Amino acid sequence: MHSRRSKSITGKRKQVGNSVARVIKPQKTRKIIRRFHHLINKRESICQFLRLTESLDEANEKKNDITILASTKGNVNLSKHYEDGKSQAFNEVMEAQLLKLHSLIKNETNSKEACDLTVMYTLLGYIMNQIGTLGGLETYQIASQNGQLKGRGGDTSKLLEKWTRLLLGNRSGAMALEIGSLSSENRISRCGLFGEVVRIDLQEHEGVVKQDFMERPPPETENDRFDLISCSLVLNFVKNHKDRGAMCHRMIEFLKPQGYIFIVLPQACVAHSRYCNESLLQKLFASIGLTLINSHQSDKLYYCLYQLQKAPSQPKHSSKRVKINDGPGLNNFGITL
Ligand SMILES: C[S@@+](CC[C@H](N)C(=O)[O-])C[C@H]1O[C@@H](n2cnc3c(N)ncnc32)[C@H](O)[C@@H]1O
Incomplete structure (x- = not known):
């Protein structure tokens, strides 16, 4: 104490x-x-x-x-x-x-x-x-x-709500998974779009279950899958490009057909990286069946919403990390699938 x-x-x-x-x-x-x-x-x-x-x-x-x-x-x-x-x-x-x-x-x-x-x-x-x-x-x-507090950058799921209100309007009892959740007070949990929001994080917080998403037991039935997965400021937290790719593959496993993934990254991950930009991200995600529905770049953050159109039928093969930018002041953020 x-x-x-x-x-x-x-x-x-x-x-x-x-x-x-x-x-x-x-x-x-x-x-x-x-x-x-x-x-x-x-x-x-x-x-x-x-x-x-x-x-x-x-x-x-x-x-x-x-x-x-x-x-x-x-x-x-x-x-x-x-x-x-x-x-x-x-x-x-x-x-x-x-x-x-x-x-x-x-x-x-x-x-x-x-x-x-x-x-x-x-x-x-x-x-x-x-x-x-x-x-x-x-x-x-x-x-x-x-x-996340109001006036200090805010809760990223406000944009999630705006983007998905029409898309999810007719899915009654839709299920959401929030990976890296720090609060049960975020819009995702209060907007009323979801019948249930499962909140997980590496550490325990009030209203949030302590669980590593990478160790979440694989879904056995359709009820274990989600209409939407929120992954806000989590991929940049994952330590390397391969593990980020593994997390993306895993998110697909937990999505219902036509389900959505909401991803937020620091803007520098797509604007100042040697290994990543918006169009590369879009290509990578397309290779695992995801189609870009919406995106937005603020001064500090990059938001995007993808929909699973068709789960990839081919076995996983790993993509190589390709340098697309070079120069001083760039970061090494990247994802390989
Ligand atoms: C910067 S915080 C993001 C918090 C919040 N989602 C936001 O948008 O501000 C990143 C969080 O991701 C969590 N995280 C990273 N890897 C995770 C994993 N494999 N499973 C669950 N949570 C994870 C960390 O514990 C950390 O709390």
Whole structure:
């Protein structure tokens, strides 16, 4: 339990009844979300390079720490550099290294010499410490929840309601699944379009079931499928392009025929990525039977609504990640199916 006056680096802790709720100042919300994404992306790049990415678990930083240490395979030098990185507070030198990580990795990959992994482990330790300082997934989710509050960016399902009111009007008792749900108060749950809204998230919140969508038992009957799946700001949270693709395939499995998928991504995922833009996304989704019904780009977010026209009959084959843009300042968001 935290004392009434205890504070975290990212926000105050406020006593609410018997429980303690973390409050993050509105002006800090966007900064925290951006920083969290930056750190997660950099960690992902290093872990891909070290072939560690499969083992990481976004919801369990303690386990990640153990996994990274185990990957040093008893090499004292590497674990020393990892611990050294962890002991460093925020500093410009490490931040500058993180910014040029892309070329550091490229040089290491192309080098004919044996790789010097010490830099990578130091950076990894630094990132782990920074994620911990930020407050990990818990803080990220609180920041996201705050971001959903009116006047702080809002609830993305308002557009979902607008787009689907006419489309779903004649499906009485329509079922919706909200993946990555942070609140039962969002429009998706209150608009009256759905007979039932199943809300799941990696962490438990009031009115939301704790469940990893990728581990949701496969549908056995039509009643286990949904008329609409909402996946708002979740795909960008998934750690790599293959896992994002796997999540898209899985969403199809859970859709009723002619069902809808509502996807929201940070605008940068389609506007400033080396591996993704709107038309590539449309082509990819078409290959799994999805047709674009509506899309919208705001300053910060990209919204789209797809309908399942025909489930793909061919067995899954994986698409390759293709670079469609290059240059400084681009991100590596992409999806492969
Ligand atoms: C940025 S929050 C998005 C919250 C909200 N949907 C919105 O639009 O603001 C991303 C959420 O996705 C959840 N998430 C990521 N992968 C998931 C998965 N495999 N199953 C369930 N939830 C997942 C995370 O737990 C996190 O709370």
